[in-house]
Amino acid sequence: MPPRAKPKLAVWKFASCDGCQLSLLNCEAELLRLAGAVDIAYFPEASRAMAKGPYDVSLVEGSITTPHDAERIHQVRRASKLLITIGACATAGGIQALRNFKDVKDFIRAVYASPQYIDTLGKSTAIADHVRVDFELRGCPINKDQLLEVVTALLQGRKPATPPDSVCMECKRHGLVCVLVAHGTPCLGPVTHAGCGALCPVYHRGCYGCFGPKETPNTASLSRAWLGLGATEDDVVRAFRSFNAYAEPFRRESEAHERVQITE
Amino acid sequence: MREGSTMNVLERDALDLLFTSLKERGFTLVGPTVRERAIVYDEMFSAADLPWGWTDRQEAGTYRLERRADDAAFGFTVGPHAWKRFLFPPVQSLFRAERSGSKMALRPAGPFAARYALIGVRACELAAIDRQDKVFLGGTYVDPVYRQRREGAFVVAVQCGQAGGTCFCASMGTGPRAGSGFDLALTEVLEDGRHWFLVEEGSERGTEVVATLPVRAATEEEIAAAGRAVERAEAEMGRTLDTEGLRELFLRNYENRHWDRVAERCLGCGNCTMVCPTCFCATVDDVTDLAGQAAERVRRWDSCFTIDFSYLHGGSVRSSIAARYRQWITHKLATWTDQFGAPGCVGCGRCITWCPVGIDLTEETRALRALDHGAPAAPQGGAS
Numbered sequence: 001m002p003p004r005a006k007p008k009l010a011v012w013k014f015a016s017c018d019g020c021q022l023s024l025l026n027c028e029a030e031l032l033r034l035a036g037a038v039d040i041a042y043f044p045e046a047s048r049a050m051a052k053g054p055y056d057v058s059l060v061e062g063s064i065t066t067p068h069d070a071e072r073i074h075q076v077r078r079a080s081k082l083l084i085t086i087g088a089c090a091t092a093g094g095i096q097a098l099r100n101f102k103d104v105k106d107f108i109r110a111v112y113a114s115p116q117y118i119d120t121l122g123k124s125t126a127i128a129d130h131v132r133v134d135f136e137l138r139g140c141p142i143n144k145d146q147l148l149e150v151v152t153a154l155l156q157g158r159k160p161a162t163p164p165d166s167v168c169m170e171c172k173r174h175g176l177v178c179v180l181v182a183h184g185t186p187c188l189g190p191v192t193h194a195g196c197g198a199l200c201p202v203y204h205r206g207c208y209g210c211f212g213p214k215e216t217p218n219t220a221s222l223s224r225a226w227l228g229l230g231a232t233e234d235d236v237v238r239a240f241r242s243f244n245a246y247a248e249p250f251r252r253e254s255e256a257h258e259r260v261q262i263t264e
Numbered sequence: 265m266r267e268g269s270t271m272n273v274l275e276r277d278a279l280d281l282l283f284t285s286l287k288e289r290g291f292t293l294v295g296p297t298v299r300e301r302a303i304v305y306d307e308m309f310s311a312a313d314l315p316w317g318w319t320d321r322q323e324a325g326t327y328r329l330e331r332r333a334d335d336a337a338f339g340f341t342v343g344p345h346a347w348k349r350f351l352f353p354p355v356q357s358l359f360r361a362e363r364s365g366s367k368m369a370l371r372p373a374g375p376f377a378a379r380y381a382l383i384g385v386r387a388c389e390l391a392a393i394d395r396q397d398k399v400f401l402g403g404t405y406v407d408p409v410y411r412q413r414r415e416g417a418f419v420v421a422v423q424c425g426q427a428g429g430t431c432f433c434a435s436m437g438t439g440p441r442a443g444s445g446f447d448l449a450l451t452e453v454l455e456d457g458r459h460w461f462l463v464e465e466g467s468e469r470g471t472e473v474v475a476t477l478p479v480r481a482a483t484e485e486e487i488a489a490a491g492r493a494v495e496r497a498e499a500e501m502g503r504t505l506d507t508e509g510l511r512e513l514f515l516r517n518y519e520n521r522h523w524d525r526v527a528e529r530c531l532g533c534g535n536c537t538m539v540c541p542t543c544f545c546a547t548v549d550d551v552t553d554l555a556g557q558a559a560e561r562v563r564r565w566d567s568c569f570t571i572d573f574s575y576l577h578g579g580s581v582r583s584s585i586a587a588r589y590r591q592w593i594t595h596k597l598a599t600w601t602d603q604f605g606a607p608g609c610v611g612c613g614r615c616i617t618w619c620p621v622g623i624d625l626t627e628e629t630r631a632l633r634a635l636d637h638g639a640p641a642a643p644q645g646g647a648s
Contacts, residue, residue: 030554037554152554161549165534165570168620172538173354173565177300177344180620182327190533190620204300215571216585218531225325225621 014062295383325622341428387439430613
């Protein structure tokens with residue numbers, strides 16, 4: 001192949017814990033290969049050297065929670081050929097989207113001594129609510145192998161292999177015993193997007209839904225199963241209301257059970 | 265039991281010698297063992313790894329490991345694993361391609377051969393292996409991974425001494441007695457303070473192994489005692505399925521409101537297909553390295569319950585859960601017969617037990633029958 005300029009990669013942070021960016025640094029040996037394949041042009045968490053755009057690929061971590069960030073994401077979009085969101089914050093609003101179910105002003109008054117200095121939005125929202133997103137990578141945090149797969153696939157011009165089916169599919173391929181059926185442990189696996197490698201069931205724990213909803217999830221049916229196992233309505237609300245609380249199917253399910261609680 | 269086959273008695277304490285003999289012949293032993301509070305199929309090193317004194321209690325959507333009153337080794341039914349895990353691995357590299365300069369070299373994966381001794385294969389599971397043989401070994405395209413592993417396998421069947429809560433092999437005509445398809449078949453008998461195994465030979469290889477064991481010829485009474493154990497299993501079967509006109513029932517009910525009712529419960533998670541011993545669907549991923557110098561094709565178990573399974577250009581053919589459940593059960597109980605000459609269901613009950621919401625294929629079939637308006641009336645008369 002004729003030599004060509006290496007694609008320029010940028011990594012951006014919005015409202016987030018940095019865990020997904022750290023997954024990139026955690027790539028260790030593969031990170032060197034990645035640095036050989038792409039020009040890491042902008043990655044403040046890793047280097048002070050910051051090259052100007054435009055960028056071929058932008059990885060965006062975090063959700064939009066401030067008026068300033070709501071502006072900034074448009075600049076990132078304009079500077080990027082491909083924009084990939086990484087993690088639950090960027091794809092669903094993250095754990096900080098718990099504010100969306102309450103009045104954020106109450107939190108500000110409760111937490112800050114001088115609330116007048118805080119300029120924040122009423123809701124934490126996904127990047128796709130603001131700009132066009134080319135690919136969403138799920139997880140809280142993302143899986144580093146999946147991140148490498150996405151970057152590799154896009155560099156080669158092919159579709160990334162990140163199947164949107166259930167965690168159960170991974171669990172069964174691993175040969176694990178179903179914690180829900182055999183132990184009676186409430187598990188979100190049947191409605192959760194694969195990608196983690198069934199990390200919690202490996203340790204005999206139920207799935208926490210870190211990767212958000214799978215394709216066509218039947219959350220109502222799984223909730224009925226949870227209640228049958230002895231979970232309370234409150235347990236169901238809390239299960240669906242975590243890292244992916246504002247992903248549409250999980251939001252609707254938690255709100256349905258919150259209504260039950262209120263009427264009880 | 266087969267006419268004229270040799271029946272021998274192996275005492276409980278000598279069972280490990282069977283394991284030793286198989287290991288000496290170069291087999292990797294896989295069979296039932298307790299792990300993660302269930303009886304799974306995994307690598308075994310001696311007869312001590314068997315689930316002595318354990319059993320399972322199964323109902324739709326639940327499985328519980330429990331202690332038995334006795335110390336039977338095979339006193340359970342079937343667990344979360346099927347033998348397909350060993351013959352048709354869940355994830356399998358098929359080939360690699362490497363670039364050097366302007367050339368591309370293809371490197372086939374393999375050899376795929378493995379020499380497994382499958383210990384404790386039930387009658388329904390022998391039927392399931394037979395179904396998969398037709399899929400992978402029949403016709404023009406033979407699967408090399410399955411073929412090499414299947415040819416290498418030594419099968420030790422176990423006659424069921426009890427049935428599970430979700431079993432219905434008697435309805436499907438696949439059990440509980442295993443008649444053929446094994447190298448050896450064991451019947452475990454605990455009676456009158458004795459604990460022993462009736463050993464039946466099903467192949468020359470099986471006979472050679474028996475020749476290494478301290479067995480003696482079974483008496484008439486011992487053969488009868490083993491027969492009684494299997495009769496008990498048949499009487500205990502937890503589920504039934506009326507197979508009369510099954511194929512036609514499904515083929516004339518593509519449009520039925522029942523499918524929407526199932527879809528209210530079905531999670532579309534794919535568990536039923538993953539645990540099914542006959543389900544054989546897989547997909548392939550082509551993955552590349554960062555530098556674009558190497559590529560690999562990897563096969564992994566897939567399921568007709570995933571949206572990507574029916575993805576064609578423009579979208580998925582079966583976007584609703586109702587369409588996916590209908591596809592699965594119709595294939596299993598009706599169109600499989602058109603393809604492979606027998607239903608894809610062997611009555612093991614795994615899909616019922618391991619469905620997180622306990623959807624029961626026998627119940628769904630009954631419910632569909634209740635809503636069925638019967639065969640359309642034959643056209644009346646000729647041209648007017």
